[in-house]
Amino acid sequence: MNFDYLREAFVEYLQVEKNASPYTVKFYQDDLDTFFLFLKEEGIDHVKDVDYAVIRVFLTNQYQKNLSRRSVSRKLSSLRTFYRFLEREEKVESNPFLQVSQPKMSKSIPDFLYEEEIEKLFHISDLSTPLGQRNQAILELLYATGMRVSECANVKLAHLDFMIGTVLVRGKGNKERYIPFGRYAQDALERYIQDGRRKLLKHTTDYSESLFLNARGTTLSTRGFRLVLNKIVKDAALTVHVHPHKLRHTFATHLLNAGADLRSVQELLGHKNLSATQIYTHVSKDHLRNIYKNSHPRA
Template structure:
């Protein structure tokens, strides 16, 4: 079995046809390497010789290594995709991983900020300084759109359309979507772009075109976004853990609490499946309970 060759062609398939991110490809490769090592240890010479019994042994070994159900579930998904690819390329006759059910994984309830908590963050930045203007624009835009931090970090100036109040976002799999933003985000962005960003870009040799810049005038990294938020929390004297993704959770939760429909929130978040969006209904149960109590005649 030429595992190096199979790994190479599968990686090419992920990158070219599936348009998978480098992060996703990395995890697929690691899962595949684990599987190939297992085949070698078990003396299974070819991928077409893997059957249901071999898969059960593989799963047992994963649990013996104290892997979480979530990690095992991800590896199964990887190998199911891998064998689907092999089946298409006629390197195997069938996909044995279709016989194996995914382990039940409990979905953690996403953390979010209450309105009074996020309100404090909006008042900590120095709007007279370029970095303060930038930080305010980041906070307003993340909360206004619910985009991922990676999507925000990749934004260019040309992606912002003030005439209709939307931003063009390139999400997972390079899929594009337009997300509207409101007056607060627009005011913060306009102040930053016309004042703070113009001053920051003068510190660099050339304008990268990126929307958000660091103190040197070059593109702000995803790590930089996290540092910006941590600084805001510290300045607001909040004892909460805030990361960019929590603002995404907050965006979705506040929309659903205010009565937005699930399909619209799914589209705004760029979720492929509605099930990914439905997790946010868990954090709106108290709100729904209150509506029921106040609205139902026999509540």
């Protein structure tokens, strides 16, 4: 069977029917390529010939490459979805991946920044320069809203409402949600939009509706966001590793530690299931435990 044809058909299904983001589609493509290469090496020419035994060999093959349980779990999810698509298209009679359980995952507590650490980051950017104003606005907005970097990269000027202090965010599956932001983020955004962004636009003849621009005046990529954050952390001389998603973890943790309810945090983060948000309660419980130990006379 032509694996390339199936791959293209599946990608089209993800893009058109599932409205998957380019980032998600790429992960599916990579997982399919890995699986198809394995099938060719094993001399398996048809997706119908894949059964439980073949899948077990595939999993063993992946673990031998020192892949983490999380990576293997993602590949299994991708292939389970792929075979569900094949079933629908009547390319196979059943989904063999339904017989395989996901690897047990160790529940790790999300890494986050303490208030003193994140406070240092807000005093680094040179607010007299366009890029410094942009970087400060990025940092303030990410921490104020907890949005994903991919979501932040897609924010347009029109998505901001300064009258009520909200931003329209398009998340996974193109689902929309409104997230409020506070005075610090609003001040940083207004400064950047009225000054720095206008100056950056002078570097190009093509007007961009994107909120955040690079030095050439065009849309800042998700990779650009990471480079910006890395520079801020380096200039702040922090010894901790800070990645964009860590600001999302920090946002959720600080809200829960301050007494926000789990459902509200779930809505702000754009989580489909409450279980995805509950992982942050572990951090919150640790925080409360420390307060108890330090405050109770007989702790």
